[in-house]
Amino acid sequence: MTNREKFWGVICLLVILSAYVIPYTGLSNVEKWYGSFLLWFVVGIVVILINLIITRDWRS
Amino acid sequence: MSNSFVWWGIILYIIASVFIAYLSRSGKEASMSGYFLGNRKMNGFVSALSYSATTYSAFMMVGLAGLTYRGGVGALGFEIIYFAGVTLVAFFGPRFWLVGNKYGYVTPVEMLGDRYSDKMVSVVIAISSCIFLIPYSAVQLAGVGYLVEGMTNGGISFTTGVVIATVLAIAFSFIAGIRSVMWTDSLQALMMILASTAVVLIVIQGLGGFSSFFGTLEQNYPEKLTVPGNGFWSFATFLSMTVPWLFFSLSNPQVSQRLFMPSSMKSLRGMLLGFLGFGLIYTMVSVLWGFSAVIIFPDLENPDVATPYLLSSELVPTVLGVLVMVAIIAAAISTIDSIMLTLASLFARDVYGNLRKGADERRQLAVGKIIMPIIAVMAFAFAELQLDLIAVLSVASSAGLTVTVPAIIGAFFWKKGTAPGVIASVTVAGILVMVLELTGIKPYQLGSGVWGLLVSTVIFVVVSIFTKAPEEKASEFIDYINEELKQELKLKKVK
Numbered sequence: 001m002t003n004r005e006k007f008w009g010v011i012c013l014l015v016i017l018s019a020y021v022i023p024y025t026g027l028s029n030v031e032k033w034y035g036s037f038l039l040w041f042v043v044g045i046v047v048i049l050i051n052l053i054i055t056r057d058w059r060s
Numbered sequence: 061m062s063n064s065f066v067w068w069g070i071i072l073y074i075i076a077s078v079f080i081a082y083l084s085r086s087g088k089e090a091s092m093s094g095y096f097l098g099n100r101k102m103n104g105f106v107s108a109l110s111y112s113a114t115t116y117s118a119f120m121m122v123g124l125a126g127l128t129y130r131g132g133v134g135a136l137g138f139e140i141i142y143f144a145g146v147t148l149v150a151f152f153g154p155r156f157w158l159v160g161n162k163y164g165y166v167t168p169v170e171m172l173g174d175r176y177s178d179k180m181v182s183v184v185i186a187i188s189s190c191i192f193l194i195p196y197s198a199v200q201l202a203g204v205g206y207l208v209e210g211m212t213n214g215g216i217s218f219t220t221g222v223v224i225a226t227v228l229a230i231a232f233s234f235i236a237g238i239r240s241v242m243w244t245d246s247l248q249a250l251m252m253i254l255a256s257t258a259v260v261l262i263v264i265q266g267l268g269g270f271s272s273f274f275g276t277l278e279q280n281y282p283e284k285l286t287v288p289g290n291g292f293w294s295f296a297t298f299l300s301m302t303v304p305w306l307f308f309s310l311s312n313p314q315v316s317q318r319l320f321m322p323s324s325m326k327s328l329r330g331m332l333l334g335f336l337g338f339g340l341i342y343t344m345v346s347v348l349w350g351f352s353a354v355i356i357f358p359d360l361e362n363p364d365v366a367t368p369y370l371l372s373s374e375l376v377p378t379v380l381g382v383l384v385m386v387a388i389i390a391a392a393i394s395t396i397d398s399i400m401l402t403l404a405s406l407f408a409r410d411v412y413g414n415l416r417k418g419a420d421e422r423r424q425l426a427v428g429k430i431i432m433p434i435i436a437v438m439a440f441a442f443a444e445l446q447l448d449l450i451a452v453l454s455v456a457s458s459a460g461l462t463v464t465v466p467a468i469i470g471a472f473f474w475k476k477g478t479a480p481g482v483i484a485s486v487t488v489a490g491i492l493v494m495v496l497e498l499t500g501i502k503p504y505q506l507g508s509g510v511w512g513l514l515v516s517t518v519i520f521v522v523v524s525i526f527t528k529a530p531e532e533k534a535s536e537f538i539d540y541i542n543e544e545l546k547q548e549l550k551l552k553k554v555k
Contacts (some may be wrong), residue, residue, distance in 0.1 A: 001473065002545060005151060016144045016306070023137055023287050024295050031282035033274040036133050040140040044340045047144045051336055054150040057548065058325035 008054050015050070019043045063215040066208060069382035070224065073390060080247050081232050081240035092166045092421050095237035095428070096405040100161065102321045104330020106246050110394075111318050111331055112338040113245035113252075115308075117395035120346050121256065121388045122203045123454060125370075126363035128350025131292030132284030136347045138293075138302055143339055145306035149319070149332050152310060155472050155541050156319035157328055162540065167402070168316045168468075169410045175471045175537050177530035178479030179414040185464055185482070186410035188490045189313050190403050192460030194435065197399045198442035199454050200392040201225050203364075205443065210368025211385055219444065225389065226440045229396040230433050233404075238321070241397050248390035253338060255384045256345045259376055263352045266375040276355050284354060300507025304458035307513075310468050311461040314395075314402040396439065403435050404428040456497050459509030463489035463516040470520060472541065475534040481524035489516030 001009075023036040030036070093100060102110075127135040156168070165171040169189065173182030201222045208221035232244050264273045277284055287293040309315055322328040353366035356373060360366060367388070371381040408428035413419045419427075463486050470477030489512045495501075496508035503511065 001151075009151065012144070012147050016141065019137060019141055019144060020299075020302075023134075024298075028286055028288070031285045032278055033285065035285055036287060037136060037285060040133070040136045041344065044140050044143055044343065047140075047147060048333070048336045048340065051147055051150050051332060054147075055329040055332060058154070058329040 108334025134293030160320035196457035197439035296505035304509035
């Protein structure tokens with residue numbers, strides 16, 4: 001595994017962990033659209049950005 | 061909605077897709093990699109659409125909407141965890157692709173057998189994949205059944221829907237193997253994304269726009285916007301349902317086999333990013349459908365009919381409703397035909413090819429074609445049982461496949477992993493998952509997927525430590541990948 005892969009692997013783990021932890025702690029009483037609904041949507045966007053970066057140099 | 065509208069929709073869909081499937085033929089495919097992998101020459105765009113169509117099935121539009129209806133926003137979290145798990149493709153995709161090209165693997169299971177230098181590894185994983193993927197195919201068929209039954213208020217029966225889906229899945233697989241499947245998948249994915257987004261916009265508009273839509277939810281159903289919410293999404297349930305889903309892109313052979321197909325790393329990238337773009341839209345649309353159904357039909361007994369009810373409601377123009385219905389039927393079929401092709405290739409190559417001496421490519425292909433309708437009929441029989449919520453059944457299937465994850469990770473990152481370790485972990489943990497699913501027992505409230513993964517990891521590591529690893533093959537396999545990936549980095553620096 002390259003160092004670059006290790007770095008992004010850790011970032012991904014943190015993002016996934018936040019998707020588990022935050023809705024069940026800080027947001028469990030926020031009964032609004034900007035609670036868990038928004039958080040998970042943002043996680044989705046962040047995942048796309050991370051993948052864009054990791055695969056930046058894949059060529060034919 | 062009247063039956064004739066629905067029938068016309070289905071007939072037009074059959075004509076269009078058979079036409080496309082026919083066009084996709086390119087001579088007669090006599091080789092396994094031609095028939096099952098499109099000769100490893102698929103471009104990024106078609107791969108992305110087809111990957112989306114294979115992954116996002118009836119489960120998504122019917123099951124995820126149903127799950128949102130039942131438990132609220134936790135369904136979004138559940139799907140987003142899966143979505144984040146697709147990032148595994150960014151790490152494992154290049155590795156699958158590199159060794160697939162070097163060694164000519166047709167199935168991921170064949171790769172594992174070769175890497176661990178034991179044919180029995182392939183045989184055991186192929187058989188366990190067949191066992192767990194048949195209920196998953198059945199779920200897709202049931203999705204079609206619920207959809208046509210719900211949309212016509214019982215005018216077209218559940219069974220009729222299931223029969224149509226089964227016959228079409230067999231037909232698309234037969235016309236040109238993976239090529240026809242990928243092209244019909246692409247048609248379906250495009251149709252689905254456009255039509256379903258239109259529906260969500262129209263429905264939210266009909267309910268007074270975005271702020272009024274969420275205002276109603278916040279006021280009348282506030283528990284739907286949090287977890288655990290109404291109690292459905294306890295943390296244990298969330299964890300149990302997401303763990304198998306997190307590893308879906310590795311553990312499900314019908315999607316991991318796709319990693320062998322792109323023509324280049326650039327196409328692989330196109331497949332991954334295209335899929336993620338589509339995936340996020342699909343996810344949001346399905347969840348918003350579920351929320352819309354909560355507002356419009358608050359008292360449904362079976363949450364899986366939320367989507368059909370929504371599509372046949374007055375808010376959605378009839379033509380659009382039929383279009384989306386057809387798109388969902390197509391989605392279910394595109395998932396089943398991909399699974400059928402994968403299972404057929406697993407059986408023909410990894411079970412038949414390994415156990416019977418002298419089984420050449422031609423014979424393997426013939427066996428693969430015979431096995432496809434048999435798989436379809438088994439899935440049909442399973443669908444008729446109508447066992448549980450679509451989403452719950454899908455997760456149960458994935459839980460069974462999750463037990464192969466330690467072996468897959470070990471193949472690429474742990475030279476000390478051994479064939480007895482793989483065989484013991486997959487067999488014991490696979491049986492454990494089955495027992496837990498059949499008895500409904502949940503130790504410490506955790507589902508079969510979590511236990512399956514834990515037990516299989518422990519067994520894989522412990523047994524591997526005490527048995528002899530295929531050192532030469534492991535070094536050759538892993539060093540080749542590392543060398544190639546380093547080469548990529550060097551090239552980048554020179555650039």
